[in-house]
Amino acid sequence: MVDINFQNGTVTARLSGEIDHHIAPQLRGQIDARCESLRPARLVLDFGRVGFMDSSGIGLVMGRYRMISLLGGRLEVVNIPENLRKIFVLSGLEKLGVMK
């Protein structure tokens, strides 16, 4: 699930539940639709309420990084739970400088 808010030029997508290959396309569709209409300067993906994620979640972050960069904005990934840190580190996403 995702709860999306827009304030002060920032779209914040609060993700929750489980992210896998079945769920990720639904999240992608909702986040991209809001970003394409609002053209925010910043997209924040908040993982604080995500209980499980496989590499589909990494694909979701990488894809949103590309999408928001094309729109001229920047991405921030926040509140990564301890149990998801392992897969984020493995992905090398730290090198993009988006993980806060």
Added chain:
Amino acid sequence: MKTVNSMKLSFLSKSVNESFARAAVAAFLLPLDPTVAELADVKTAVSEAVTNAIVHAYPEGYGTVYIEASLTDTGKAIIKIRDKGVGIPDIERAMEPLYTTSSDERAGLGFAVMQSFTDRVRVRSTVGKGTTVTLEKNILRASYGQKRAD
């Protein structure tokens, strides 16, 4: 090394079944008294293997994905994820990090995650016949849960 418990399940290669598959395997492992981290590792690795089967094995439609899991008296969980799909022509290449044949925003990290989150990954595949991925995970506190596993 003796098998003390085993299970089999099969399901249609629909993405909605990914959560069912990893939850079922995780529930099967509970008698070994795994830590939260060990359980999360297994769920993640199973999710990757099942997703690979769902995405790649049956390009013409849906087929069946089979899971066989067993627990040993040494506290090892052995999980086989099998399909009877198209197979993998070049396993070495498929296992390279960031390699993907899918256009659906896949990160190409499936096998890298399986290798990182379990103790051993084996892949056997025959083009036109299917693929079997075998995951092994040692559950370190398993001796505490052994009686329940028996």
